[in-house]
Amino acid sequence: MLVSDTLDITKPYQGYTYSYPHKSTYRTFSPIQLKDIWKEENSAFFYTHIPFCEMRCGFCNLFTVSNPKERVSKYIETLQLQMAQISEVIPNLHVKNFAIGGGTPTFLTVDELELLFKSIVDFGVNPKQFFGSIEASPKTLSSEKIALIKSYKIARLSMGIQSWIQDEMDALGRPQKIETTLKAVENIAQAGVEEFNLDLIYGTHNQTKESFLYSLEKTIHYQPTEIFLYPLYIRKLTGLGVKNQKESQHQFELYITGRDFLLNNGYIQTSMRCFRRKEAIDCRPNTGYSAITDNMIGIGAGARSYTKNLHYSTDYAVKRKEIKTIINEYMSTKHFKSVNYGVRLNIEEQKRRFLIKSLTDGGTLNIALYEETFDKSPFEEFHILNELQERNWLTEITTNVFSLNQEGMCYEDVIGPALYSENSKQLMSDFEWK
Ligand SMILES: C[S@@+](CC[C@H](N)C(=O)[O-])C[C@H]1O[C@@H](n2cnc3c(N)ncnc32)[C@H](O)[C@@H]1O
Numbered sequence: 001m002l003v004s005d006t007l008d009i010t011k012p013y014q015g016y017t018y019s020y021p022h023k024s025t026y027r028t029f030s031p032i033q034l035k036d037i038w039k040e041e042n043s044a045f046f047y048t049h050i051p052f053c054e055m056r057c058g059f060c061n062l063f064t065v066s067n068p069k070e071r072v073s074k075y076i077e078t079l080q081l082q083m084a085q086i087s088e089v090i091p092n093l094h095v096k097n098f099a100i101g102g103g104t105p106t107f108l109t110v111d112e113l114e115l116l117f118k119s120i121v122d123f124g125v126n127p128k129q130f131f132g133s134i135e136a137s138p139k140t141l142s143s144e145k146i147a148l149i150k151s152y153k154i155a156r157l158s159m160g161i162q163s164w165i166q167d168e169m170d171a172l173g174r175p176q177k178i179e180t181t182l183k184a185v186e187n188i189a190q191a192g193v194e195e196f197n198l199d200l201i202y203g204t205h206n207q208t209k210e211s212f213l214y215s216l217e218k219t220i221h222y223q224p225t226e227i228f229l230y231p232l233y234i235r236k237l238t239g240l241g242v243k244n245q246k247e248s249q250h251q252f253e254l255y256i257t258g259r260d261f262l263l264n265n266g267y268i269q270t271s272m273r274c275f276r277r278k279e280a281i282d283c284r285p286n287t288g289y290s291a292i293t294d295n296m297i298g299i300g301a302g303a304r305s306y307t308k309n310l311h312y313s314t315d316y317a318v319k320r321k322e323i324k325t326i327i328n329e330y331m332s333t334k335h336f337k338s339v340n341y342g343v344r345l346n347i348e349e350q351k352r353r354f355l356i357k358s359l360t361d362g363g364t365l366n367i368a369l370y371e372e373t374f375d376k377s378p379f380e381e382f383h384i385l386n387e388l389q390e391r392n393w394l395t396e397i398t399t400n401v402f403s404l405n406q407e408g409m410c411y412e413d414v415i416g417p418a419l420y421s422e423n424s425k426q427l428m429s430d431f432e433w434k
């Protein structure tokens with residue numbers, strides 16, 4: 001039995017496991033050639049990271065800097081160089097779905113954005129065939145950029161709103177005016193973007209049930225395809241973390257309020273955070289991509305790449321000075337054919353990752369696939385699965401394929417961390433944050 005602890009549901013916000021193992025488990029190792037890392041793989045999700053924003057929000061620890069003095073065009077040239085070298089050493093890698101994230105990709109000018117899209121298409125990403133997504137912030141998203149995104153057939157546009165109340169935005173340390181949000185959302189709605197997602201944050205200390213309902217009402221007025229409800233996490237070295245600000249004590253009640261509001265207003269819940277408009281529930285093309293088993297090839301400073309047994313990236317930091325140093329190092333790199341920073345996944349870590357990806361963020365747990373991959377039953381190895389069943393948090397959607405039900409989804413941020421290995425927890429706690 002690999003996990004015997006029981007879940008502590010008195011603390012529903014223990015950690016968001018959007019990737020496992022966490023970046024703070026990454027360490028330097030002797031260089032490994034990309035061609036060796038990828039020799040048994042032939043397809044991957046494609047991710048490009050744009051580590052620039054027009055502001056640095058108080059809650060955010062993503063790998064990004066605001067208003068960089070460095071030349072953004074130099075960064076794009078470096079992305080092109082990296083892609084060219086990857087194509088050379090892994091010529092048979094087929095890319096399927098893709099995402100352009102950050103930071104804020106729409107921080108780029110229209111011309112820079114177009115150059116980026118062209119380079120990605122040249123690399124072999126085909127937005128007409130595969131589903132792609134791009135992130136934006138209200139202030140940087142002009143009608144011209146929306147038109148460009150549409151012309152490249154990038155299907156999904158995702159933008160942070162966080163709140164429709166100025167005092168809450170100020171408490172989040174996000175220098176964004178409500179008028180700016182309004183204009184950007186109206187532009188997206190008018191442009192008829194295929195899929196658009198808006199993010200809201202709950203749990204700011206001055207947020208009330210009423211004020212959260214107001215933000216939700218304002219948001220659904222535009223009928224976004226998806227709405228993400230993010231619990232506020234106050235993280236180390238961020239603006240709010242340094243000020244020692246605290247999340248609202250009513251965070252979980254706020255979540256239930258928000259969830260029920262969306263369920264009663266035409267949205268279906270697909271994970272703890274994600275709510276999808278009912279009419280859009282089946283309209284995403286099935287490209288055979290699986291977040292559980294597929295690889296990822298990441299381009300840019302801060303981007304991660306994954307194969308089955310190795311995850312790697314550039315160095316990681318949260319503070320502006322250190323992030324700038326890493327971006328500058330990236331831009332002066334001439335050789336992208338080997339890597340030396342990341343984490344290896346032994347079989348135990350691969351099992352844990354499989355279960356985390358299956359149980360959170362809208363995944364499904366396919367028991368036959370697990371048994372075929374690892375020659376063992378996950379119920380025999382991970383007591384937590386029995387606990388999920390005892391708590392009636394699992395629904396069998398087809399024979400031997402399970403997903404978390406509505407009650408279970410409330411606790412994704414308890415279930416994810418409960419599946420971390422002792423080794424990963426140790427590496428995370430030893431990590432030197434900078
Ligand atoms: C890359 S940003 C979205 C695009 C764009 N940069 C923006 O801010 O509008 C990712 C999203 O993650 C959420 N997020 C990031 N850090 C968070 C935190 N500490 N607590 C809660 N939500 C967070 C925010 O809702 C944010 O919109």
Ligand code: SF4
Binds near residue numbers: 053054060102103104
């Ligand atoms: S929330 Fe978005 S705009 Fe704000 S710092 Fe993070 S990535 Fe940049």
